[in-house]
Amino acid sequence: MAQQLVDRRDLDFVLWEQMGLEKILEEKQYKEFNKKTCELILKEARTLAIKEILPTLKPGDEEGVVLENGSVRVPECFHRPFALLKEGEWPNLIMPPEMGGQGAPRALGIAVMEYFMAANWALNCYSTMGNGTAIMIQIFGTDEQKKTYVKKLTSSEWGGTMLLTESDAGSDVGALTTSARRNPDGTYSLTGNKIFITNGEHDLAENIIHPVLARIEGDPPGTTGISIFLVPKFLVNPDGSLGARNDIVCTGVEEKHGIHGSATCSMALGSKGECLGFLLGEERKGMKIMFYMMNDARLNTGLQGLAYASAAYLESLNYARERIQGRDLADFADRGAKSVPIIKHPDVRRNLLRMKAYVSGMRSFFYYAALCGEELGLGNKGDALGEAFFSLLTPIVKEYMAVMGYEVCNQAIQVFGGAGYTRDYLVEQYTRDCRITPIYEGTSGIQAMDFLARKIGAEKGAAFGKLVQEISRTTARAKDFAQLSPLAEKLDSAVARLIDIARIIGKKALSPDFKTAFAHSLPFLHVTGDVIMAWMLLWRAMVSAEKLDKGCHPKDQSFYNGQIKTAEFFIRTELYATLGKMDAIAQGCPAAIDIDDDGFGGL
């Protein structure tokens, strides 16, 4: 039967054949999980996603959220699946037991999230955002804070948020003006206004715990003066029951391009002078603490891009197999020839295979990156190179998977022709919903600056060096397969060129012409992502070639051959364009910096 949301066979391939989850399960912290339990959990998640969550996607888009008297109503149909998610303890699946979670391996949690996000990201987000808040509290909170908040957050009884952005402090968080005054009892009184707050207010949880960035009166300007506070919607009594309503209210919800089921709130803190906040960690360490959550949010944004792309690809693939239109090109001259499904048409095949390549490459990359993070453990302690490597991957996951996820959704529309422009199919909504991903949790430009300024040179370039080594390990092994050897060689040469480019742009970033380097930073991030795609696809092809050599079931043959063809397509088509883009970066044209502001026109 035609599949929806996530390709089951492909997911199994990544988990068990490419990433070797069985070996990870042997680690003792996962002793309650074996392959069979994981498969059962996945099956349940898939059923829940398709039967209960997916049917709320379109109604949630149409109904949207409603703000009335400071309260936000989510789409009515969200309540039932939200309750099922909570009852089934899905949101805390990978949280450690000490945080009330089930301690499942991260890869399993991601697989479950792929289904839930693809089925309805907006709905799922209400139930999972508490985890990010809980993790910060677990690492930086007092024992009392941990006791008060963590388990309520991971269980989705209470919601979590991130209050960073203000109308004049978006990409430049350090410009924020929300202020905190010390009270004699050690609490703080907050005053300010925040915007673009995802799930800032809603009716799915009895309480919402807001981590808020603010500046304590007298602290220095900029990011160094920022502290982070926990601001609960309802104050919590010592016995854990809910107390007074805190002075933090939703004053507006945004009308958006997509994700209409998600409440994007403006929040006013202390408009009555009574907004109580509790310091998390030390004063003026707000940015550092918040980044634990932010990095996680960035990775999740990449996953969001993948989930939409996966669902959009499958919907368009199913359509291409069923929609009859036009004769096969081989029969073009034969006016009597029967019409064929559009999957037979060369341009449709190109489009589908390109989408498949990105979905496959992004899926493998995401699990790979997440497993690198998992190895570091909570708090990322110890392994400096490992940490730098994971940090290097984060902006690529975030930006590249956002942009390419969107590209896949957008091309999926094209498969449907005119029908894709209507609201009859979900690709239309996936495209709108996915458009947020290169914007929030740090725009494309912010990711690119982070990548060039902080990540490429981390550990004296050793993190980037590790990326190169890891790719080379795959290409070396792939050369054992005659069919893959030319692809491996092409990838090697692309990696060599990437090293050149990194050197050129890295050097320029430290020169007087550094602005030109930053004008090329986003394309530089993108070509790095392209090379990683080629790597992931070649890796898949290599695993597949091994299986084919050993002999396998005929159905698996199509799957494995498909992997090889996908790698071939990507490396012999997309990667050539990448090499051209690398040449452009090497050129380092300074025109975007040199042109005077008036030269942009419009005056």
Add this chain to the structure above:
Amino acid sequence: MAQQLVDRRDLDFVLWEQMGLEKILEEKQYKEFNKKTCELILKEARTLAIKEILPTLKPGDEEGVVLENGSVRVPECFHRPFALLKEGEWPNLIMPPEMGGQGAPRALGIAVMEYFMAANWALNCYSTMGNGTAIMIQIFGTDEQKKTYVKKLTSSEWGGTMLLTESDAGSDVGALTTSARRNPDGTYSLTGNKIFITNGEHDLAENIIHPVLARIEGDPPGTTGISIFLVPKFLVNPDGSLGARNDIVCTGVEEKHGIHGSATCSMALGSKGECLGFLLGEERKGMKIMFYMMNDARLNTGLQGLAYASAAYLESLNYARERIQGRDLADFADRGAKSVPIIKHPDVRRNLLRMKAYVSGMRSFFYYAALCGEELGLGNKGDALGEAFFSLLTPIVKEYMAVMGYEVCNQAIQVFGGAGYTRDYLVEQYTRDCRITPIYEGTSGIQAMDFLARKIGAEKGAAFGKLVQEISRTTARAKDFAQLSPLAEKLDSAVARLIDIARIIGKKALSPDFKTAFAHSLPFLHVTGDVIMAWMLLWRAMVSAEKLDKGCHPKDQSFYNGQIKTAEFFIRTELYATLGKMDAIAQGCPAAIDIDDDGFGGL
């Protein structure tokens, strides 16, 4: 003051400095138009667009169209500007006097349309679609048909449409099942159902004249058996007054991604057995006749892409000049430094300059192509090479400007960050509205097939050869300018590579591996478009360098220098990526054809 919709200085540049409209005005058919009258007309159009039409864009999107009892209500706010357009005789500006038009030069008409389309394409389309219908009637109709319909259509008193698509006949028009039966009096009775009919029904015109593709009973299947009929909503009495309501009714309007102000209708013909149609031209010549209108519609779709891109670019540019956020990168270490407008940030500049490059290149290209069409005259008679050249340009205008217009709108969102994802700015709507352009009037895939199968080899390759010659004329002249010489050389080498690629893919299209050629046909069209952009931008830079050499006003200096920087940016950045894409086409990877259908997964 900040400009909206279309950059005035840039438009003047294209009209008077690049395309030499003054010389065209000297031709005697335009004796009523001189530079001054043209400028007055443009000023009026701009005022109308900004003051009267643009304010209806967002309300039109929000209100959409409503179908009730077979009647479609357009957004209420459309009525006033529609009346103003009609009163001002704007829709028929470039129609020849014998069709009730004012016979203005085409370039002037395009400039006016840029403003109107950018201000509200959906609204404008109601007033201009009649022209396409009128032109077909003027060329192929009987004297009586001309007398009955043409002037009513060009004056926008009556609306026009195109009834091609059916639910099982989209890209494959030849599969249509709408049938026509000959009546004894020479009329025909039509029966069938059409979908995706733009402006199929609305309340802005007292009558609507539908050109309908249908097959006369007994005629052969496929496109050769198709005839075209005029089916008026209201039959027209001999004295020109409206008679009985014809049996053609709107049965539904689509819920769409964008262009909500435009009625996309399902139409039922002859559900009571009483749909009267009048043959246009000869029987079974429907496809040939319809293509006169279709080619025009294709060009207009390119203009639509340009208009959205132009407006979205200007809106984001204005925002980038005003929005203060973050320190200048040169002051990054100075925490006390003032925040700057985001136009100062390198990645924002790159994005803006890239948008500007495409908007500028597309604008020049569109006027160039339209002027090539104008030279041929109505009916395209005589000049076989000129006709083939214009035909070669048509799918590039249609597809490339659709896709790149969308890309510009989409990147304009990025300049706004989070605000771009809300409905507070028009870039959000422009992006949704523009998404239709690579779909209707022939999808990307259809344009690519047309380009490779019919256009590249036309006149034994002479049309393509003419394109190469025209580009070479520009590069030869550009080499006289020291600053432009390296750019001209780079473009020469890109053209040389394009010739290679055309030869490779053209040869493959005639080989047993033709499907692989068609799997690369869309990228092939796109790289051709890229080369044309480089050409247009170099041409602009050359005109600008001439002016700078002669000395000019300081404000003009910024403008002209901006042209040179834009060409430099495009040729030294984007064109490198193009060369990479050409390498991919040369590789001709057959994976998309070779992969078996099951290999796409999802089973």
